[in-house]
Amino acid sequence: MSVKTDARGKVYPPVEYEVGKEKIAEYARAVGEDNPVYFDREQARAAGFRDIPAPPMFAVVYAMGSVGPGLFDPDVGIDFAMMVHGGQEFAWGEPVCSGDTISTATTVKDIFEKDGKGFYVFESVSTNQLGQEVVRGTWTNIVRGV
Amino acid sequence: MDIELSVTPDKYLPHRYAGASGDFNPIHIDPQFAQEVGLPSNILHGLYSMAQVARACTTAAGGDPRSLRRLSVQFRGMGFPEHEMTVTGSKRESRNGHTLVDVVAEQGGKQIIRNAEAELDLRGLA
Numbered sequence: 001m002s003v004k005t006d007a008r009g010k011v012y013p014p015v016e017y018e019v020g021k022e023k024i025a026e027y028a029r030a031v032g033e034d035n036p037v038y039f040d041r042e043q044a045r046a047a048g049f050r051d052i053p054a055p056p057m058f059a060v061v062y063a064m065g066s067v068g069p070g071l072f073d074p075d076v077g078i079d080f081a082m083m084v085h086g087g088q089e090f091a092w093g094e095p096v097c098s099g100d101t102i103s104t105a106t107t108v109k110d111i112f113e114k115d116g117k118g119f120y121v122f123e124s125v126s127t128n129q130l131g132q133e134v135v136r137g138t139w140t141n142i143v144r145g146v
Numbered sequence: 147m148d149i150e151l152s153v154t155p156d157k158y159l160p161h162r163y164a165g166a167s168g169d170f171n172p173i174h175i176d177p178q179f180a181q182e183v184g185l186p187s188n189i190l191h192g193l194y195s196m197a198q199v200a201r202a203c204t205t206a207a208g209g210d211p212r213s214l215r216r217l218s219v220q221f222r223g224m225g226f227p228e229h230e231m232t233v234t235g236s237k238r239e240s241r242n243g244h245t246l247v248d249v250v251a252e253q254g255g256k257q258i259i260r261n262a263e264a265e266l267d268l269r270g271l272a
Contacts, residue, residue, distance in 0.1 A: 023166075026165070026166050027166040027167070029162070029166075030159070030162045030163045030165070030166035030167070030194075031163070031166070031194060031197040031198070031201065032153055032198070032201060033201055035209050035211075037211070047210070053211055053212075054211075055197070055200070055201070055204075055211055056200050056204070056211050056214045056217070057193065057196060057197040057200045057201075060167055060193050061166070061167060061168065064167070064168055064169070084221070085192045085193075085221055086220065086221060087218070087219060087220045087221065088192070088193065088196055088218070088219055088221070089216070089217065089218035089219070090216065090217055090218075091215065091216040092214060092215055092216065095211065095212055138218075
Protein backbone atom coordinates (compact mmCIF):
# COMPACT_ATOMS: atom_id res chain seq x y z
CA MET A 1 0.00 0.00 0.00
CA SER A 2 1.21 3.49 -0.64
CA VAL A 3 0.39 6.98 0.41
CA LYS A 4 -2.03 8.98 -1.71
CA THR A 5 -0.28 12.24 -2.59
CA ASP A 6 -2.81 13.97 -4.90
CA ALA A 7 -3.67 16.55 -2.25
CA ARG A 8 -0.15 18.03 -2.30
CA GLY A 9 -0.39 21.77 -2.84
CA LYS A 10 -4.08 21.94 -1.94
CA VAL A 11 -5.03 25.32 -0.46
CA TYR A 12 -7.82 25.84 2.08
CA PRO A 13 -9.74 29.13 2.35
CA PRO A 14 -8.54 31.50 5.10
CA VAL A 15 -10.22 31.34 8.49
CA GLU A 16 -10.56 34.41 10.71
CA TYR A 17 -10.14 34.51 14.49
CA GLU A 18 -10.79 37.54 16.72
CA VAL A 19 -8.34 37.65 19.62
CA GLY A 20 -9.79 38.52 23.04
CA LYS A 21 -8.23 39.50 26.35
CA GLU A 22 -10.01 36.82 28.41
CA LYS A 23 -9.12 34.03 25.97
CA ILE A 24 -5.47 35.06 26.18
CA ALA A 25 -5.71 34.98 29.99
CA GLU A 26 -7.38 31.54 29.95
CA TYR A 27 -4.69 30.15 27.64
CA ALA A 28 -1.86 31.80 29.61
CA ARG A 29 -3.14 30.30 32.89
CA ALA A 30 -3.50 26.83 31.34
CA VAL A 31 0.12 26.77 30.16
CA GLY A 32 1.55 28.38 33.30
CA GLU A 33 2.49 31.76 31.86
CA ASP A 34 2.44 34.31 34.69
CA ASN A 35 4.07 37.34 33.04
CA PRO A 36 1.73 40.26 33.92
CA VAL A 37 1.80 41.52 30.31
CA TYR A 38 -0.59 38.66 29.48
CA PHE A 39 -3.16 39.87 32.03
CA ASP A 40 -2.80 43.61 32.55
CA ARG A 41 -3.35 46.10 29.72
CA GLU A 42 -1.36 48.87 31.38
CA GLN A 43 1.65 46.64 31.89
CA ALA A 44 1.34 45.41 28.30
CA ARG A 45 1.33 48.98 26.97
CA ALA A 46 4.21 49.96 29.25
CA ALA A 47 6.16 47.08 27.68
CA GLY A 48 5.50 48.49 24.21
CA PHE A 49 2.59 46.32 23.06
CA ARG A 50 -0.49 47.80 21.35
CA ASP A 51 -2.67 45.80 23.76
CA ILE A 52 -2.38 42.60 25.80
CA PRO A 53 -0.10 40.27 23.81
CA ALA A 54 -0.76 36.56 23.33
CA PRO A 55 1.93 34.09 24.43
CA PRO A 56 3.74 32.79 21.33
CA MET A 57 2.14 29.33 21.49
CA PHE A 58 -1.35 30.91 21.46
CA ALA A 59 -0.76 30.45 17.71
CA VAL A 60 -2.40 27.03 18.09
CA VAL A 61 -5.63 28.69 19.21
CA TYR A 62 -6.10 31.02 16.23
CA ALA A 63 -4.53 28.73 13.61
CA MET A 64 -6.33 25.49 14.50
CA GLY A 65 -9.56 26.50 12.79
CA SER A 66 -7.65 26.67 9.53
CA VAL A 67 -5.48 23.57 9.96
CA GLY A 68 -8.34 21.35 11.17
CA PRO A 69 -10.21 21.06 7.85
CA GLY A 70 -7.03 19.84 6.13
CA LEU A 71 -6.53 17.14 8.75
CA PHE A 72 -10.07 15.87 8.17
CA ASP A 73 -10.11 16.32 4.38
CA PRO A 74 -10.96 13.00 2.64
CA ASP A 75 -8.72 14.15 -0.28
CA VAL A 76 -5.80 14.06 2.17
CA GLY A 77 -7.05 10.80 3.65
CA ILE A 78 -5.33 10.68 7.04
CA ASP A 79 -6.09 7.50 9.01
CA PHE A 80 -6.72 9.07 12.41
CA ALA A 81 -6.50 5.88 14.43
CA MET A 82 -2.89 5.53 13.28
CA MET A 83 -1.88 9.21 13.39
CA VAL A 84 0.51 10.96 15.74
CA HIS A 85 1.50 14.61 15.77
CA GLY A 86 5.15 14.12 14.87
CA GLY A 87 6.54 17.61 14.75
CA GLN A 88 5.69 21.27 14.91
CA GLU A 89 7.40 24.48 14.00
CA PHE A 90 6.34 28.08 14.42
CA ALA A 91 8.19 31.13 13.12
CA TRP A 92 6.81 34.31 14.64
CA GLY A 93 6.51 37.76 13.14
CA GLU A 94 4.51 40.69 14.52
CA PRO A 95 3.13 40.05 18.04
CA VAL A 96 -0.55 39.10 18.27
CA CYS A 97 -2.55 41.30 20.63
CA SER A 98 -6.04 41.42 22.07
CA GLY A 99 -8.33 43.09 19.54
CA ASP A 100 -6.51 41.70 16.52
CA THR A 101 -8.29 39.78 13.78
CA ILE A 102 -6.02 36.99 12.60
CA SER A 103 -6.57 35.34 9.25
CA THR A 104 -4.95 31.95 8.72
CA ALA A 105 -4.61 30.10 5.44
CA THR A 106 -3.37 26.52 5.25
CA THR A 107 -1.84 24.54 2.42
CA VAL A 108 -0.86 20.91 2.11
CA LYS A 109 2.88 21.47 1.88
CA ASP A 110 3.92 17.87 1.34
CA ILE A 111 2.77 14.28 1.57
CA PHE A 112 5.36 11.54 1.37
CA GLU A 113 6.15 8.04 2.53
CA LYS A 114 9.22 7.04 4.50
CA ASP A 115 10.00 3.80 6.36
CA GLY A 116 6.42 2.55 5.97
CA LYS A 117 4.98 5.72 7.44
CA GLY A 118 3.01 8.46 5.77
CA PHE A 119 4.11 12.04 6.45
CA TYR A 120 1.49 14.77 6.04
CA VAL A 121 2.93 18.26 6.27
CA PHE A 122 0.68 21.32 6.45
CA GLU A 123 1.78 24.94 6.38
CA SER A 124 -0.34 27.66 7.95
CA VAL A 125 0.32 31.35 7.42
CA SER A 126 -1.40 33.77 9.80
CA THR A 127 -1.67 37.50 9.19
CA ASN A 128 -3.21 40.30 11.22
CA GLN A 129 -5.75 42.94 10.14
CA LEU A 130 -2.88 45.13 8.85
CA GLY A 131 -1.65 42.37 6.56
CA GLN A 132 1.43 41.70 8.70
CA GLU A 133 2.50 38.08 9.07
CA VAL A 134 2.24 37.00 12.71
CA VAL A 135 3.18 33.33 12.48
CA ARG A 136 4.02 30.63 9.99
CA GLY A 137 3.34 27.11 11.23
CA THR A 138 4.57 23.78 9.90
CA TRP A 139 2.49 20.88 11.18
CA THR A 140 3.85 17.37 10.59
CA ASN A 141 1.54 14.41 11.17
CA ILE A 142 2.79 10.86 10.90
CA VAL A 143 0.57 7.89 10.07
CA ARG A 144 1.85 4.40 10.82
CA GLY A 145 1.24 1.37 8.68
CA VAL A 146 0.39 3.05 5.38
CA MET B 147 22.51 30.84 28.34
CA ASP B 148 20.98 27.88 30.12
CA ILE B 149 17.36 26.89 29.89
CA GLU B 150 15.77 25.09 32.80
CA LEU B 151 12.15 24.73 33.81
CA SER B 152 10.25 22.16 35.89
CA VAL B 153 6.50 21.78 35.99
CA THR B 154 4.16 19.10 37.32
CA PRO B 155 0.87 19.34 35.45
CA ASP B 156 -1.93 18.42 37.85
CA LYS B 157 -4.60 15.79 37.24
CA TYR B 158 -7.02 18.26 35.65
CA LEU B 159 -4.48 20.25 33.64
CA PRO B 160 -5.34 18.42 30.39
CA HIS B 161 -8.98 19.50 30.86
CA ARG B 162 -8.01 23.13 31.31
CA TYR B 163 -5.65 22.96 28.33
CA ALA B 164 -8.41 21.31 26.27
CA GLY B 165 -10.71 24.24 27.08
CA ALA B 166 -8.02 26.83 26.41
CA SER B 167 -6.87 25.28 23.14
CA GLY B 168 -10.10 23.72 21.85
CA ASP B 169 -8.52 20.25 21.52
CA PHE B 170 -10.92 17.87 23.29
CA ASN B 171 -9.50 14.63 21.89
CA PRO B 172 -10.58 12.11 24.57
CA ILE B 173 -7.11 10.52 24.76
CA HIS B 174 -6.12 13.68 26.64
CA ILE B 175 -9.02 13.99 29.07
CA ASP B 176 -10.60 10.56 29.54
CA PRO B 177 -8.37 7.95 31.26
CA GLN B 178 -10.85 5.15 30.51
CA PHE B 179 -11.03 5.99 26.81
CA ALA B 180 -7.23 6.26 26.69
CA GLN B 181 -6.89 2.78 28.18
CA GLU B 182 -9.43 1.36 25.75
CA VAL B 183 -7.20 2.50 22.87
CA GLY B 184 -4.09 0.98 24.45
CA LEU B 185 -2.56 3.91 26.32
CA PRO B 186 -1.50 3.61 29.99
CA SER B 187 -3.66 6.61 30.89
CA ASN B 188 -4.77 9.91 29.44
CA ILE B 189 -1.78 11.76 27.98
CA LEU B 190 -0.72 15.39 27.86
CA HIS B 191 -1.37 17.38 24.71
CA GLY B 192 1.88 17.57 22.74
CA LEU B 193 1.24 21.26 22.11
CA TYR B 194 0.96 21.82 25.89
CA SER B 195 4.42 20.29 26.28
CA MET B 196 5.65 22.46 23.41
CA ALA B 197 4.20 25.48 25.24
CA GLN B 198 6.38 24.53 28.25
CA VAL B 199 9.43 24.52 25.97
CA ALA B 200 8.38 27.95 24.63
CA ARG B 201 7.87 29.26 28.18
CA ALA B 202 11.26 27.93 29.27
CA CYS B 203 12.87 29.76 26.33
CA THR B 204 11.16 33.13 26.85
CA THR B 205 11.79 32.91 30.61
CA ALA B 206 15.50 32.30 30.01
CA ALA B 207 15.49 35.27 27.60
CA GLY B 208 14.11 37.60 30.29
CA GLY B 209 10.37 37.01 29.87
CA ASP B 210 9.58 38.99 26.73
CA PRO B 211 7.41 36.96 24.32
CA ARG B 212 8.98 38.87 21.39
CA SER B 213 12.33 37.20 22.13
CA LEU B 214 11.10 33.86 20.72
CA ARG B 215 11.38 34.05 16.95
CA ARG B 216 11.13 30.40 15.98
CA LEU B 217 10.60 27.05 17.70
CA SER B 218 10.73 23.67 16.09
CA VAL B 219 10.09 20.42 18.00
CA GLN B 220 9.68 16.70 17.48
CA PHE B 221 7.14 14.91 19.65
CA ARG B 222 8.30 11.56 20.95
CA GLY B 223 6.84 9.32 23.60
CA MET B 224 3.97 10.39 25.78
CA GLY B 225 3.65 12.91 28.57
CA PHE B 226 1.43 12.27 31.56
CA PRO B 227 -0.31 14.49 34.11
CA GLU B 228 0.86 14.27 37.74
CA HIS B 229 4.47 13.61 36.68
CA GLU B 230 7.18 16.23 36.76
CA MET B 231 8.32 17.53 33.37
CA THR B 232 11.73 19.10 33.03
CA VAL B 233 12.79 21.28 30.14
CA THR B 234 16.51 21.79 29.67
CA GLY B 235 18.55 23.44 26.98
CA SER B 236 21.69 25.30 26.15
CA LYS B 237 23.05 27.66 23.53
CA ARG B 238 24.44 26.09 20.39
CA GLU B 239 25.51 29.18 18.45
CA SER B 240 24.80 32.78 17.57
CA ARG B 241 23.71 33.54 14.04
CA ASN B 242 22.76 36.92 12.51
CA GLY B 243 22.21 38.41 15.95
CA HIS B 244 19.96 35.53 17.00
CA THR B 245 20.81 32.83 19.51
CA LEU B 246 20.10 29.21 18.62
CA VAL B 247 19.40 26.88 21.53
CA ASP B 248 18.89 23.11 21.69
CA VAL B 249 16.15 22.01 24.06
CA VAL B 250 14.56 18.76 25.27
CA ALA B 251 11.60 18.01 27.54
CA GLU B 252 11.64 14.89 29.69
CA GLN B 253 9.48 13.03 32.17
CA GLY B 254 11.07 10.39 34.37
CA GLY B 255 14.18 10.34 32.19
CA LYS B 256 12.20 9.74 28.98
CA GLN B 257 12.21 12.43 26.32
CA ILE B 258 8.76 13.59 25.30
CA ILE B 259 10.07 16.43 23.14
CA ARG B 260 13.38 15.95 21.43
CA ASN B 261 15.52 17.86 18.94
CA ALA B 262 13.80 21.10 19.83
CA GLU B 263 15.51 24.10 18.34
CA ALA B 264 14.66 27.63 19.37
CA GLU B 265 15.81 30.86 17.81
CA LEU B 266 15.90 33.75 20.28
CA ASP B 267 16.42 37.45 19.69
CA LEU B 268 18.05 38.86 22.80
CA ARG B 269 18.75 42.30 21.35
CA GLY B 270 17.05 45.29 22.86
CA LEU B 271 15.81 43.30 25.84
CA ALA B 272 16.74 44.19 29.36
